Amino acid sequence: MPRLELPPLAPADYRISVVLPVYAETDTVREVARWLIERLGASLHQIVIVISPKSGEASRRVCEELAAADPRVSIHVQQVNPGLGNAVREGFRHVTGNLVLNIDSDGEMENETVSRMLEAMRARGLDLVLASRWMRGGGFSGYSSLKYVLNWCFQQVFRVLFITRVNDLTYGFKLMRAEYARRIAWEGTLHEIACETTLKPIRLGARAAAVPSRWTARTQGQSKNTFWRTFRYVGMALKIRFKNVRLVDS
Numbered sequence: 131m132p133r134l135e136l137p138p139l140a141p142a143d144y145r146i147s148v149v150l151p152v153y154a155e156t157d158t159v160r161e162v163a164r165w166l167i168e169r170l171g172a173s174l175h176q177i178v179i180v181i182s183p184k185s186g187e188a189s190r191r192v193c194e195e196l197a198a199a200d201p202r203v204s205i206h207v208q209q210v211n212p213g214l215g216n217a218v219r220e221g222f223r224h225v226t227g228n229l230v231l232n233i234d235s236d237g238e239m240e241n242e243t244v245s246r247m248l249e250a251m252r253a254r255g256l257d258l259v260l261a262s263r264w265m266r267g268g269g270f271s272g273y274s275s276l277k278y279v280l281n282w283c284f285q286q287v288f289r290v291l292f293i294t295r296v297n298d299l300t301y302g303f304k305l306m307r308a309e310y311a312r313r314i315a316w317e318g319t320l321h322e323i324a325c326e327t328t329l330k331p332i333r334l335g336a337r338a339a340a341v342p343s344r345w346t347a348r349t350q351g352q353s354k355n356t357f358w359r360t361f362r363y364v365g366m367a368l369k370i371r372f373k374n375v376r377l378v379d380s
């Protein structure tokens with residue numbers, strides 16, 4: 131298995147590229163983007179909004195307002211549809227910073243976690259910081275009980291298979307060195323990209339840690355992550371564990 135060795139990155143040099151997929155959200159896109167702009171300050175390098183061509187007028191308008199108000203915000207209209215995986219991969223191709231933040235635009239991810247991720251990265255020189263709903267201080271509000279149990283089982287099995295202590299391997303909320311986004315040959319087209327972006331860097335030797343985070347069910351729009359998609363996570367994780375992770379030239 132190849133390892134991806136990364137040169138050290140000094141906190142003063144952090145340039146954060148945010149990949150923000152949007153499907154049918156409006157107010158929550160604005161809230162997430164505003165929080166990032168205000169709180170990341172000069173370390174915010176860019177926000178790449180990847181909007182689905184199926185998004186409605188209201189979502190598009192919010193994104194356009196955000197892009198007009200800050201030159202660091204750009205809009206990319208998703209080319210390969212549908213799918214969160216395709217959206218994230220297209221977003222990665224626009225990344226020009228040295229850190230990538232994956233965050234959803236539906237308001238389910240706790241913004242404050244980003245500050246904890248940065249603190250952990252600064253203090254420990256990590257390659258990947260994951261948000262964890264399974265740590266003390268994190269949790270789920272309004273999650274389906276069936277998904278909760280399946281998610282717990284997934285964590286138990288795959289933590290052993292990947293020999294890792296981090297305990298939320300399926301969550302799409304994370305901060306990683308940009309080299310991973312650019313150099314890994316990504317394969318997920320739908321929601322399984324969420325575990326792929328964690329498990330592939332881990333297989334490549336990423337120094338990973340997690341910080342607690344609370345997930346709160348959205349109040350607007352609809353999840354596209356159906357119950358059946360859960361099984362795509364298992365397929366993806368097994369493939370990553372038992373096959374070599376392919377790298378591409380950046």
Ligand SMILES: Nc1nc2c(ncn2[C@@H]2O[C@H](COP(=O)(O)OP(=O)(O)OP(=O)(O)O)[C@@H](O)[C@H]2O)c(=O)[nH]1
Pocket residue numbers: 151152153154155180181182208212213214217234235236238302321352353354355356
């Ligand atoms: N551009 C784009 N964005 C998408 C697509 N599917 C989902 N998204 C966005 O990706 C984020 C996560 O999607 P959800 O369907 O809520 O998935 P999830 O949060 O993993 O699933 P739940 O845990 O059930 O909420 C949201 O901000 C959506 O707007 C897509 O096909 N294209």
Ligand SMILES: [Mg+2]
Pocket residue numbers: 234236238348353
């Ligand atoms: Mg969601």
